[in-house]
Structures are given as structure tokens and as C-alpha cells.
Amino acid sequence: MEGIFTSFTLSWVTFLLAKHPEIQQSVYEEIVNKLGKDRVPTADDVPKLPMIRAVLKETLRLFPVLPGNGRVTQEDLIVGGYLIPKGTQLALCHYATSYDEENFPMANEFQPERWLRKDHMDRVDNFGSIPFGYGIRSCIGKRIAELEIHLALIQLLQNFEIKISSKTKPVRAKTHGLLTPGDSINVKFANRK
Numbered sequence: 356m357e358g359i360f361t362s363f364t365l366s367w368v369t370f371l372l373a374k375h376p377e378i379q380q381s382v383y384e385e386i387v388n389k390l391g392k393d394r395v396p397t398a399d400d401v402p403k404l405p406m407i408r409a410v411l412k413e414t415l416r417l418f419p420v421l422p423g424n425g426r427v428t429q430e431d432l433i434v435g436g437y438l439i440p441k442g443t444q445l446a447l448c449h450y451a452t453s454y455d456e457e458n459f460p461m462a463n464e465f466q467p468e469r470w471l472r473k474d475h476m477d478r479v480d481n482f483g484s485i486p487f488g489y490g491i492r493s494c495i496g497k498r499i500a501e502l503e504i505h506l507a508l509i510q511l512l513q514n515f516e517i518k519i520s521s522k523t524k525p526v527r528a529k530t531h532g533l534l535t536p537g538d539s540i541n542v543k544f545a546n547r548k
């Protein structure tokens with residue numbers, strides 16, 4: 356099951372990078388400068404590559420595999436002037452908040468740079484996008500899923516330029532509970548070597 360989460364996400368990443376060659380180029384240059392063209396990346400390398408992390412966050416903002424989440428309130432809460440009694444079932448559609456212009460200006464655009472910290476003091480957490488949930492019941496696989504995708508993506512980009520091809524068609528997301536690609540994602544991997 357969780358393999359579907361990471362493979363859908365990685366498919367969307369290739370699709371988005373194929374459609375945004377200038378962003379792909381800047382991610383590739385960061386890899387070449389900080390890591391090199393050939394060195395197999397490890398977990399220790401990921402913090403040196405903020406663009407890779409930003410690309411994943413932005414992809415999960417646009418295509419969160421789990422588009423919604425829910426909680427049962429454990430105590431009476433007042434939120435925005437409304438009393439929500441203990442025991443209420445709350446549904447949260449973070450797919451909707453991810454596309455809200457108030458949370459993310461130009462929300463329909465793929466702009467990984469929006470996740471980059473300007474300096475170490477400036478954290479860009481944004482609760483409009485919580486693809487792994489939050490709190491004590493958040494995704495237990497988050498770290499491993501992120502690491503897997505980061506490492507796979509770095510190696511893909513070291514070896515291939517990801518391009519659109521004549522088979523690349525617009526693909527929208529579809530929801531079956533999970534948010535999945537609504538059609539097959541076709542891109543071309545052009546060997547860099």
C-alpha cells in the first residue's frame with residue numbers, strides 16, 4: 356500500500372520536472388555542484404540539496420496522495436468562534452487548503468522555490484499543506500518515504516534528463532479515496548552520458 360504512495364509521488368515529480376525544464380535544470384545544477392554527477396547519494400547528502408526537498412514538498416502540495424484527513428476531538432474546542440464539542444468527527448480536506456491562494460500565492464503553479472528558507476531563522480512551515488498529517492498519529496513512514504524519494508530522484512537526475520515526449524498528455528488527478536494520476540504519465544528519459 357505505502358509503495359503506491361511513494362510511486363505515485365515519484366511519477367508526479369517526473370511529470371512536473373518534464374514540464375518545467377528550467378526548474379529541473381536548477382535542481383540538476385545543485386546536484387552537480389554539491390554532490391557531483393556520479394556519486395551515489397546517501398542520507399547525509401540530502402540536507403545539502405534544498406531544491407530536491409523543495410521539489411518533493413511542492414509535488415505533495417499539488418498532488419497529496421491522501422487528499423484528506425480526519426480527527427475526533429478529544430476535548431471541547433473553540434475554533435474561529437465556533438464551539439466544537441468533545442467527540443465531534445472533523446474532516447479536513449488539505450487538498451483544498453493546498454490550493455488556497457491565501458496559503459499559497461499562485462497556488463496552481465509549480466514553484467518549489469516557495470519552500471526554500473531564506474536563512475536558517477526563516478522556517479517555511481505552512482499548515483495549508485500537510486501531506487503526511489500532523490501530530491501523534493501523523494505518518495510513521497514520513498522519513499523513510501521522503502528519503503526514498505529524495506535518493507531516487509537525485510539518481511534519476513544524475514543519469515537522465517526528464518523530458519516531455521509526443522506521448523505526454525495533460526494528466527489530472529483523480530480521487531478514489533487516494534488521489535491518483537487520472538491517466539498514465541508518459542515522459543522521456545534522455546541519457547545524460
Ligand code: HEM
Pocket residue numbers: 357358360361364415419420421424425485486487488489490491492493494495496497499500
Ligand atoms: C509519499 C508517501 C506517503 C504519504 C504522502 C503518506 C501520508 C500519510 C498520511 C496523510 C497519514 C495519516 C496521518 C494523520 O492522520 O495525521 C499516514 C499514516 C500512516 N502512514 Fe503514511 N504516507 C506515505 C508513505 C508511507 C510509508 C512509506 C509508510 C511505511 C513505511 C507509511 C506508513 C504509515 C502508517 C503506519 C500510518 C498510520 C499512522 C497512525 O495511524 O498512527 N506511510 N500516511
